[in-house]
Structure formats: C-alpha cells, structure tokens
Amino acid sequence: MNTKDKISKKALRKIANSVTVITCQSGESRDATTVAWVTQVSNTPPLIMVSISPKRYIHDLIAQAKEFGVAVVGEKSEQMALFCGTKTAYEVDKLYEGNIETISPSLIDSPLIKEALVNLECKLVKSFDIGDHTAFIGEVVMTHLQYEGKPLIVTDKLCTLEY
Ligand SMILES: Cc1cc2nc3c(=O)[nH]c(=O)nc-3n(C[C@H](O)[C@H](O)[C@H](O)COP(=O)(O)O)c2cc1C
Incomplete structure (x- = not known):
C-alpha cells in the first residue's frame, strides 16, 4: 500500500473549519477569497x-x-462564500460581480465585508512555505464585531461542492 492509498481526502475533510473570506488590496488590485484553513x-x-x-x-x-x-x-453567507x-x-472583480458590500477598514487599506459576523484587520508579521500552501501569519490590529449569529462551518458536506 503506497502513501496515496493510505491518505483519504474524505477523512481529512471531516476536520471542521470556520469559513472566512480573506480580503486584500494592493494598489489597484483587490480580492476576496474564501479560506477555511485559518x-x-x-x-x-x-x-x-x-x-x-x-x-x-x-x-x-x-x-x-x-x-x-x-x-x-x-450561515446566511453560504452563497457569498461559495462565490x-x-x-x-x-x-x-469578485466584490463587484458578486455585489458584495464592503466597509472601510480603520488601520489597514484592504476592504472589509459588510455582511460578515466579524472582521479582523491583520498586518502580516511572517510567512513561510508549508507543503503546497503558504502560511501567512497576521497580527490582529483591529476587530469589528458586527452581527450576532452562528459562524459558517465547513466539513466534507460543503466540500462536496466543487472548488
Ligand atoms: C469552502 C472553501 C474553503 C476554501 N479554503 C481554502 C483555503 O483554506 N486555502 C486556499 O488556498 N484556498 C481555499 N479555497 C479555494 C479558494 O477560495 C478558490 O480557489 C478561489 O477561487 C481563489 O480565488 P482567487 O484566485 O481570486 O484568490 C476554498 C474554497 C472553498 C469553497
């Protein structure tokens, strides 16, 4: 049995993660990307x-x-997170095409998502390659508690959708 046969993606996707949308603006370029590994x-x-x-x-x-x-x-932001x-x-431009409303940040330049339960403003302190991903470590310099509600969680259920 080789390593590939021993590692099941389905098994790894039983690890529940909170769904976040990471935002960033650099010059004229901006993006909002769904990230569960946070x-x-x-x-x-x-x-x-x-x-x-x-x-x-x-x-x-x-x-x-x-x-x-x-x-x-x-939970109400499932469609936005999938988009x-x-x-x-x-x-x-996902923010424009998806009609995703933003709010202004206080201490960073990247836009924040209006409908989020919480927005965290982070300044990058370190990054390193880890396997086929990069780990970005950010210091939280400002928090915005916007709405009460249950955070959207992803397990293999949501992950059965193609992404
Ligand atoms: C539920 C969900 C969780 C995701 N988690 C991650 C993640 O943790 N890291 C990552 O690099 N991509 C993740 N993705 C994939 C990216 O969000 C996706 O490839 C996106 O289209 C990239 O957009 P961009 O090229 O504009 O940055 C996830 C996608 C979904 C739907």
Whole structure:
C-alpha cells in the first residue's frame, strides 16, 4: 500500500473549519477569497494564521500589501462564500460581480465585508512555505464585531461542492 492509498481526502475533510473570506488590496488590485484553513495561533500578541495556495490570486496580493482582512461569515453567507471560493480575481472583480458590500477598514487599506459576523484587520508579521500552501501569519490590529449569529462551518458536506 503506497502513501496515496493510505491518505483519504474524505477523512481529512471531516476536520471542521470556520469559513472566512480573506480580503486584500494592493494598489489597484483587490480580492476576496474564501479560506477555511485559518486559525488563531497566539493570544499575546493576537496572531492569526491563514493557509493559502500560491495558485490563488490573493496569494501575491497579501505578499505585496503585507496585510489582509479576515471576514468570519455566518450561515446566511453560504452563497457569498461559495462565490468567493469558486471565482477567481484572475477573471473577475469578485466584490463587484458578486455585489458584495464592503466597509472601510480603520488601520489597514484592504476592504472589509459588510455582511460578515466579524472582521479582523491583520498586518502580516511572517510567512513561510508549508507543503503546497503558504502560511501567512497576521497580527490582529483591529476587530469589528458586527452581527450576532452562528459562524459558517465547513466539513466534507460543503466540500462536496466543487472548488
Ligand atoms: C469552502 C472553501 C474553503 C476554501 N479554503 C481554502 C483555503 O483554506 N486555502 C486556499 O488556498 N484556498 C481555499 N479555497 C479555494 C479558494 O477560495 C478558490 O480557489 C478561489 O477561487 C481563489 O480565488 P482567487 O484566485 O481570486 O484568490 C476554498 C474554497 C472553498 C469553497
């Protein structure tokens, strides 16, 4: 039995993750991309790690802008999360095409998502290659608690949709 036979994607997708939409603006370019591999990794300072494939348009934006927004979305934002997780900024301006309303940030330049439960403004402190993704570590410099509600969670159920 080789390694490929021992590793089931279905098994890995039983790990539940919170669905976030990561936003970033660098110069004239901007993007909003759905990311489930996100977690807090330190309390003091408050640090968030997001794992993003170098294939994503937003990958290089974050490397250039050295900042990003994290929108934690609720159950009502499933369609928006799927839109931002299936369209690419190589082809469309997702915020414009998806009629996704933004709000202004306080300490970063990247737009924030109006309908999110929570928006976190993050400044990039470190990044490193990890497997086929890049781990971006951001310090949370401002939080916006916008709405009460249950965060949207992804397991293999949502992941059965193509992305
Ligand atoms: C539910 C869901 C979770 C996702 N999680 C991640 C993730 O953790 N990391 C990642 O690089 N891509 C993830 N993706 C894929 C990207 O969101 C998708 O490829 C997107 O179209 C990239 O857009 P961009 O090229 O404009 O950055 C996820 C997609 C969905 C639908």
